[in-house]
Structure formats: C-alpha cells, structure tokens
Amino acid sequence: MQPTSSLHALRKLLKERDLDGMIIPRADAHQSEDCSPNDNKLEFISNFDGSAGLALILADRALLFVDGRYQVQARQQVNLEEFEIHHLHDEPLHLWLRDNLPAGKRIAFEPLLMVNSQYESLRTSGCDLVAVNDDPLNTIWADRPAAPRGVVTQMPDEISGEPSAAKRARMAALLKEKGVDYLAITLLDNIAWLLNVRGSDVAMNPVAQSFALLKNDGEIEWFVDDAKLHQLDSTLLNSVSLQHHDSFLARCQQLAAGKRFSLDGDTAPVAVRIAVEAGGGEIVWQPDPITLVKANKNSAELEGYRACHIEDGVAWVNFLAWLSHEVPLREAAGNPVTELEAQEKQLAFRQQCDNFREQSFSTISAAAHNAAMCHYHSAPETNMAITTKAFYLNDSGGQYFNGTTDATRTLNFGQVDAQRRLHYTAVLRGFLALISLQFPQGTQGHQLDAFARRPLWEMGLDYDHGTGHGVGHCLFIHEAPHRLAKKVNPWPLLPGVIQTIEPGYYLEGSHGMRVENQVEIVASQPGFCKFASLTLIPIDLSAVEISLLSEQDIAWLDDYHQQVREILSPLVSGDARPWLIEATAPVRTQRA
Incomplete structure (x- = not known):
C-alpha cells in the first residue's frame, strides 16, 4: 500500500505542536456507535470503518486497537506496513502506554471525544495527557464532509406511551432525590426518548445530534441546530429552552457555580467535567438515570x-x-x-x-x-x-x-x-x-x-x-x-x-x-x-x-x-x- 497521506500530515502537525502522539477514537461527542462521516476521524486516519476502536499515532508507530469482532476486518482495511493491530480489551491503551512509552510523553486527546472513565485510566499510564480543543484534524482533512442537519420529527404519545412532559417530571424527581441540580445529557438516544423526538442526522440511527441540560424542576435546555426543527410540534418547542448546539460547554460552566451536576463517567465527555469544574460546580458521578428508565419498556x-x-x-x-x-x-x-x-x-x-x-x-x-x-x-x-x-x-x-x-x-x-x-x-x-x-x-x-x-x-x-x-x-x-x-x-x-x-x-x-x-x-x-x-x-x-x-x-x-x-x-x-x-x-x- 502507498503511505497514508493523512497519517503523514498528522505527524507533521503533532511535531509542530511539540506533541509525542495523539489518540484518535472511533467516537463523536455523544459516544455514538455510528458516527456521521463528519465525525469519523478514525476512518479518516486509518481507513478502518468498523464501529469500535481507536488509534494511537506516534512519531514512529501507528497502532489500531479493535475488539474481537474486527480483528480480521482491520487487517484487510488498513495499511499493515503502517499500522499495528492490537486488541481493544485484551491490551487496553492505558496499559500499552505504561508498558511501552517512557513517562512524561505528551499524548494529545480531544476532551469532547473521551469519556471520564477512559481519561482516568489513561492518567495512570505515566504519560502527560494534553487536551486539545480546536479539532486539530480539521486542518488536515481537506475534503471533510459537512456536519449533518437532518430533520427532527415528533414521536406520537400513543407510540411512545408517555408524554415528554411526564418523562421530564419523572426524571427531575429522581434528580431531587439525589440532591442534584442538573443532569447533563449527552447520549443522543436518551435525549430522543426524553423529548419524544426522532432525528435523521446519521442513517439508521433515528436521533438528532444535540445536548441537553435537565434541571431538577423539570425545565430543560436543548442545545440543537434549530434548522432541524421545522417539523416539530409547537407544544414541544414552547416547553423547552432552545440553545445553540455549540454553546453547551459554555452554558455548563456558566451555570456551575454552587450547583451539583450529574454526569455519567462512562458516557459523558471529559470536556463537560472540565467545564463544570472550571465554573465552580460539583460533579456527582452516576449512571445517567434515563438510560435504565428507558430500557424498561412501557x-x-x-x-x-x-x-x-x-x-x-x-x-x-x-x-x-x-x-x-x-x-x-x-x-x-x-x-x-x-x-x-x-x-x-x-x-x-x-x-x-x-x-x-x-x-x-x-x-x-x-x-x-x-x-x-x-x-x-x-x-x-x-x-x-x-x-x-x-x-x-x-x-x-x-x-x-x-x-x-x-x-x-x-x-x-x-x-x-x-x-x-x-x-x-x-x-x-x-x-x-x-x-x-x-x-x-x-x-x-x-x-x-x-x-x-x-x-x-x-x-x-x-x-x-x-x-x-x-x-x-x-x-x-x-x-x-x-x-x-x-x-x-x-x-x-x-x-x-x-x-x-x-x-x-x-x-x-x-x-x-x-x-x-x-x-x-x-x-x-x-x-x-x-x-x-x-x-x-x-x-x-x-x-x-x-x-x-x-x-x-x-x-x-x-x-x-x-x-x-x-x-x-x-x-x-x-x-x-x-x-x-x-x-x-x-x-x-x-x-x-
């Protein structure tokens, strides 16, 4: 195979920023299994298009970590002269870093693409994790697809089985029981379930890329591109506070002082933790309560x-x-x-x-x-x-x-x-x-x-x-x-x-x-x-x-x-x- 131009360009960028490597996950800001083409940085850098994995790009090595489903596929899709294939679970990244790199190596990551539990495990590796917030791959991804703007539609109450207002009241009561002020919702299916909406940003995944903040009194702020919402019922739109999609982290930081935020350490981007802590807020680490409630069907x-x-x-x-x-x-x-x-x-x-x-x-x-x-x-x-x-x-x-x-x-x-x-x-x-x-x-x-x-x-x-x-x-x-x-x-x-x-x-x-x-x-x-x-x-x-x-x-x-x-x-x-x-x-x- 020919050398991968994207890999060469990334290494050049890392050298310019005095970085020893970078972690490229198969993830978007919502930990979606299926990324939009705009978010699929792992495929861009490696040519691997499976639904789970991550790459570690170093100055002289490139490693692709995939689970057992993709061990064969990965070897067929990537340039094996450039990438080593490793098992995502049998040799976790934090252990590989600990055992193979000298302490203090500067490894870049994007806080919106990494969850807190992974961040904490990587901190044990001995490497210096360097947060980058400016989407560095965007500078080398010349033909990057545009961010999706799929239409959002209403899920009728007779099909969902419960009005959105009732769901929000139910979840708000759970927050009060826990002594929590806000629930930061980053999982797209949880937002879709809570608001009784379905989206079309990514094929075969009926969700809309967005974030939400649910307050313990039932009020909700929805961070979404309003160009997607023209088919929605005014009853729903009048019951939520619409915010610009990209203002989510700033809003978390703005509201944080003296407040307790519920975050799911296995699904919420570490960027949310950084924003809340920067604003003086306290984090309550617990599974997103919507996840379990949603799984028990009515x-x-x-x-x-x-x-x-x-x-x-x-x-x-x-x-x-x-x-x-x-x-x-x-x-x-x-x-x-x-x-x-x-x-x-x-x-x-x-x-x-x-x-x-x-x-x-x-x-x-x-x-x-x-x-x-x-x-x-x-x-x-x-x-x-x-x-x-x-x-x-x-x-x-x-x-x-x-x-x-x-x-x-x-x-x-x-x-x-x-x-x-x-x-x-x-x-x-x-x-x-x-x-x-x-x-x-x-x-x-x-x-x-x-x-x-x-x-x-x-x-x-x-x-x-x-x-x-x-x-x-x-x-x-x-x-x-x-x-x-x-x-x-x-x-x-x-x-x-x-x-x-x-x-x-x-x-x-x-x-x-x-x-x-x-x-x-x-x-x-x-x-x-x-x-x-x-x-x-x-x-x-x-x-x-x-x-x-x-x-x-x-x-x-x-x-x-x-x-x-x-x-x-x-x-x-x-x-x-x-x-x-x-x-x-x-x-x-x-x-x-």
Missing part, C-alpha cells in the same frame, strides 16, 4: 415491538422463500445470487411494510468465508456468490415507526460437511439453551452468558463477542445498559427489558454462523422470568445434527415454528406460503 412500546416484528417477519419469510428458490436455480444457470443482490432484495421486501422507516443497521450479507468476519459488510470488491456449497449468513433489521428489529439467520442450500454441521449444531444448541431458560427475576446478563457458550466450550471453541444486547424503541440497535456477555453487567433483567440472543462461531478463512432472535423478558413463575421471542423467522435446520438436540430443544423449536407459521402464513405472499409451511415443519417428523 406497554405501548412493547406493543410496538410485537407489531413491527410481525411486519419484519413477513419481509424475512418473503425474502427467504425467494432466496431458497433462486440460489440453486441461479447457481446452476451460471448466474449466482450475490451478497449485494440478496441484501438489496431483502431491503425491497422490508420497504413493502407499512411502518418501515429504514434499516436499523448495515446488513451483514455474508457468504462462505466472508461470514468469518462477524461484522462483515459486502462491497463490490468482496461481493461473493451465494451457493449450495457454503453457508450464507444474514444479520439485518429495520427501524419501524413503532419499534426496532434485529435478527440473524445462517442458511444452508446444499450439503454440509461434518465439521460445519457440528459447529452449526453447537451454535443452535447454545441459542436454544439460553432462549428457553427460566431465571430468577433480577438476574444479571453475565450470569446467563455461559448457557449459550457451553456447547461450543465442550468442543474447545468460543466466540469473541457478546451473546446479546438491548435494542432501542425506534432508536439505537445496541441500547444500554443491559447486555449478555462475559463481562460483568450489573443491571437486573426484569420484565419489559428487550434483548437479543445471538451466539455464533467463526473460523477464519472458512465459515461463520450465528443464530439471533430478539426477545422480550416476561414474568414466569413467581419470582422468575423467561424470554419471549419477538422475532418470527424460521430457523434453518437443514444443517443441524438432529440427534444432538435434546427433547427440550425439539419442543421449543416445534412450538416456536408453530407460532411463526400461524402468525405469518395469512400475511406472507402466496409464493412464500408453501416455503413457510415446509420451513416450520415439526422437528419430530424430521427426526423420525
């Missing part, structure tokens, strides 16, 4: 999830029926269906749904060894044929006006070798072990994670990603705070929480597989909960070693497929209905 939100999953299930079945017909036919004719064609066809089926708004994330349409990158996205240069000789993995979802969907299916259209069959069966058994589980109310996500991994662990295998995540209500596809993963997650799983269940397995250069349903946690026996599937999509059993499934596994699959068949068969296309009936046939008949 009855209107839950009804929306259930309804949009029916629409999404219809789109999936119409797509899978088409795919099952076309793949062998087109392969035999020498004109195979490709990854990109399949995802375009699937989107077309979703666009036929009445409440469909847009995709909820970029579709993972992955054939054969491409699926070994668990967050692979097809492109013209990687676009593979979907054939009868290899698995095809599809992970996709939709933003609907009444909810959000996310599901994965691994599909087989021909014969499968013994190794792949055992791997897929282990993934499915882990999925079934977890989704059929009854657990004490208040159990935490990390306490359940191993149920999904056990069948793989028994084979000496594992996967390097979480087992499940929260899903927003026409909001982010990955919603905090609940998560099913090895890492401790201290939040109780209660009725009304939405999660995914998605174990997988990935063998580089060979294959990747995942089975994912979105679920609602519901009450079960007294004091216990269980998962109720929202996803309504047949699970491909053609590559499963049925003899390895338990009676409980088979009972769950048969009950689930009966539910899918009964709900969707009157709604799918006439061409898809016979495929649906066959795809949901009882396992017991196959075992016999």
Whole structure:
C-alpha cells in the first residue's frame, strides 16, 4: 500500500505542536456507535470503518486497537506496513502506554471525544495527557464532509406511551432525590426518548445530534441546530429552552457555580467535567438515570415491538422463500445470487411494510468465508456468490415507526460437511439453551452468558463477542445498559427489558454462523422470568445434527415454528406460503 497521506500530515502537525502522539477514537461527542462521516476521524486516519476502536499515532508507530469482532476486518482495511493491530480489551491503551512509552510523553486527546472513565485510566499510564480543543484534524482533512442537519420529527404519545412532559417530571424527581441540580445529557438516544423526538442526522440511527441540560424542576435546555426543527410540534418547542448546539460547554460552566451536576463517567465527555469544574460546580458521578428508565419498556412500546416484528417477519419469510428458490436455480444457470443482490432484495421486501422507516443497521450479507468476519459488510470488491456449497449468513433489521428489529439467520442450500454441521449444531444448541431458560427475576446478563457458550466450550471453541444486547424503541440497535456477555453487567433483567440472543462461531478463512432472535423478558413463575421471542423467522435446520438436540430443544423449536407459521402464513405472499409451511415443519417428523 502507498503511505497514508493523512497519517503523514498528522505527524507533521503533532511535531509542530511539540506533541509525542495523539489518540484518535472511533467516537463523536455523544459516544455514538455510528458516527456521521463528519465525525469519523478514525476512518479518516486509518481507513478502518468498523464501529469500535481507536488509534494511537506516534512519531514512529501507528497502532489500531479493535475488539474481537474486527480483528480480521482491520487487517484487510488498513495499511499493515503502517499500522499495528492490537486488541481493544485484551491490551487496553492505558496499559500499552505504561508498558511501552517512557513517562512524561505528551499524548494529545480531544476532551469532547473521551469519556471520564477512559481519561482516568489513561492518567495512570505515566504519560502527560494534553487536551486539545480546536479539532486539530480539521486542518488536515481537506475534503471533510459537512456536519449533518437532518430533520427532527415528533414521536406520537400513543407510540411512545408517555408524554415528554411526564418523562421530564419523572426524571427531575429522581434528580431531587439525589440532591442534584442538573443532569447533563449527552447520549443522543436518551435525549430522543426524553423529548419524544426522532432525528435523521446519521442513517439508521433515528436521533438528532444535540445536548441537553435537565434541571431538577423539570425545565430543560436543548442545545440543537434549530434548522432541524421545522417539523416539530409547537407544544414541544414552547416547553423547552432552545440553545445553540455549540454553546453547551459554555452554558455548563456558566451555570456551575454552587450547583451539583450529574454526569455519567462512562458516557459523558471529559470536556463537560472540565467545564463544570472550571465554573465552580460539583460533579456527582452516576449512571445517567434515563438510560435504565428507558430500557424498561412501557406497554405501548412493547406493543410496538410485537407489531413491527410481525411486519419484519413477513419481509424475512418473503425474502427467504425467494432466496431458497433462486440460489440453486441461479447457481446452476451460471448466474449466482450475490451478497449485494440478496441484501438489496431483502431491503425491497422490508420497504413493502407499512411502518418501515429504514434499516436499523448495515446488513451483514455474508457468504462462505466472508461470514468469518462477524461484522462483515459486502462491497463490490468482496461481493461473493451465494451457493449450495457454503453457508450464507444474514444479520439485518429495520427501524419501524413503532419499534426496532434485529435478527440473524445462517442458511444452508446444499450439503454440509461434518465439521460445519457440528459447529452449526453447537451454535443452535447454545441459542436454544439460553432462549428457553427460566431465571430468577433480577438476574444479571453475565450470569446467563455461559448457557449459550457451553456447547461450543465442550468442543474447545468460543466466540469473541457478546451473546446479546438491548435494542432501542425506534432508536439505537445496541441500547444500554443491559447486555449478555462475559463481562460483568450489573443491571437486573426484569420484565419489559428487550434483548437479543445471538451466539455464533467463526473460523477464519472458512465459515461463520450465528443464530439471533430478539426477545422480550416476561414474568414466569413467581419470582422468575423467561424470554419471549419477538422475532418470527424460521430457523434453518437443514444443517443441524438432529440427534444432538435434546427433547427440550425439539419442543421449543416445534412450538416456536408453530407460532411463526400461524402468525405469518395469512400475511406472507402466496409464493412464500408453501416455503413457510415446509420451513416450520415439526422437528419430530424430521427426526423420525
């Protein structure tokens, strides 16, 4: 590869400022998983476009830290003659700095792009952290995209289930209980939920880039570009104090004297801490209370999830029926269906749904060894044929006006070798072990994670990603705070929480597989909960070693497929209905 001009320009800039290095995170001021092109500095400097990571640029070295999802992808996208690839969690940046750089090295960072918890960990590295507030990359990013100005729309109360004024009063009461004067809100989905608005600044993320300050009497200041607001209800606009987007930090400093500000150390930029402390304010470090309240869905939100999953299930079945017909036919004719064609066809089926708004994330349409990158996205240069000789993995979802969907299916259209069959069966058994589980109310996500991994662990295998995540209500596809993963997650799983269940397995250069349903946690026996599937999509059993499934596994699959068949068969296309009936046939008949 040719030397990266952006890397050369940044090093020149650092030398001019007497800096030894700079941290470039995959983050905006709101810690959004999906940055706008204007904010994606990590891709600009490295060419890596995954959703998590950071770079450390030094005078003579460049390091890219990514998690397990992106170890393969990063090595394909960046110039490996210039960048070293490291694991984001196995060798955290603060430890790398401590162990590899002499104390006192001047390392630059942008306070708006770094949260307080990361800042505090980096302070233990022995390096001198130098805050830069003038967006230094802007001087070397000649063709930088403009900041987004997407239209903001109202979320009707009948869909949100609670008026914004009531939400603000409820949250203000929590602030008073804590003896806090202001809550600084920097997470975009929390602002959208609190104000009952949805935005369009970043594709597939229905939020508006903005900040907010909620006072403990319920008054709120909203720091947002007012050019985005022309479609909003005057009732909302008259109930908030609109401020210029860029005045947020100055306003925090102006209000700070003698006041207590609630900040979330894991999500709020350290720039807010600096502003409040400079103004003489006191900081109360605690999780943003909106995050947990938002995650426990009300009855209107839950009804929306259930309804949009029916629409999404219809789109999936119409797509899978088409795919099952076309793949062998087109392969035999020498004109195979490709990854990109399949995802375009699937989107077309979703666009036929009445409440469909847009995709909820970029579709993972992955054939054969491409699926070994668990967050692979097809492109013209990687676009593979979907054939009868290899698995095809599809992970996709939709933003609907009444909810959000996310599901994965691994599909087989021909014969499968013994190794792949055992791997897929282990993934499915882990999925079934977890989704059929009854657990004490208040159990935490990390306490359940191993149920999904056990069948793989028994084979000496594992996967390097979480087992499940929260899903927003026409909001982010990955919603905090609940998560099913090895890492401790201290939040109780209660009725009304939405999660995914998605174990997988990935063998580089060979294959990747995942089975994912979105679920609602519901009450079960007294004091216990269980998962109720929202996803309504047949699970491909053609590559499963049925003899390895338990009676409980088979009972769950048969009950689930009966539910899918009964709900969707009157709604799918006439061409898809016979495929649906066959795809949901009882396992017991196959075992016999």
